[in-house]
Amino acid sequence: MKVIINYLFTIVIVSFLFSCSGGNQENKAYQENEENAVASTAEKDKTGENLYMKYCMACHQTDGSGVPGMYPPLKKSPIVNSGKKEEFINILLNGLRGPIEINGQKYNQQMPSQNFLTDEELSQIINYVSKSFDNNGTEVTPDDIGKLRK
């Protein structure tokens, strides 16, 4: 009799454990799905960053800190944060040459025009730079670029 009771007891315990772990697995799968959904949304927002890495990073560096005496920083740049979006847009459309001073460092180099990029691409780059590298610059639309393109 005792053996049978022990046997039944074991069955109850085992089936209880089984149902618990099954529930956990379902939960885990649900969490993973949610994480994937969040990751793919973040992926979409990377367009500006990817364009920056392709067209600006070689000179202005991954973290926007530039190269002293050669390429000025975009990090905390007074031009990026001026609130006048035209200035930033015009530099990308026309390039920049001649002496400027950014955050106490003088530069006298030449930046090539980036006007081979579309209005959409330039606006994505500007909006990425404006909200990265400790900046708080003004958002722009592709229309803003189109109006200044000659």
Ligand code: HEC
């Ligand atoms: C070939 C190197 C090079 C590339 C590529 C380049 N820049 Fe520049 N950039 C420069 C140089 C050099 C200057 C400073 C020119 C001067 O001395 O007058 C400059 C100046 C600037 C300035 C104004 C100064 C400052 O630090 O705020 C901004 C804004 C800027 N670049 C943004 C960009 C962005 C955004 C891209 C990518 C679309 C880009 N640049 C691509 C070399 C480059």
